[in-house]
Amino acid sequence: MTARRLRRWHLVAGTVVLAIVAAGSLFVGVSDLTLSGLLAGRPADTRVLVESRLPRLIAVLLAAPR
Numbered sequence: 001m002t003a004r005r006l007r008r009w010h011l012v013a014g015t016v017v018l019a020i021v022a023a024g025s026l027f028v029g030v031s032d033l034t035l036s037g038l039l040a041g042r043p044a045d046t047r048v049l050v051e052s053r054l055p056r057l058i059a060v061l062l063a064a065p066r
Contacts, residue, residue: 022061026053 027033029052037045 022057025057025060029053029056 026049027035029048031048031052033045033048033053038049
């Protein structure tokens with residue numbers, strides 16, 4: 001592999017790992033939050049996601065070192 005292809009592969013792999021970890025972090029916290037609850041439209045789960053988990057994820061992604 002050339003250096004350029006190797007760098008591109010690392011970028012793609014890193015992006016995929018980051019997306020998986022970010023999605024998983026939405027379900028970690030004090031309040032119970034499940035994918036089935038979100039898909040069913042349960043108001044309590046939607047509220048936890050919008051008011052707590054998404055702002056936390058966005059803050060972490062914006063504060064990450066570059």
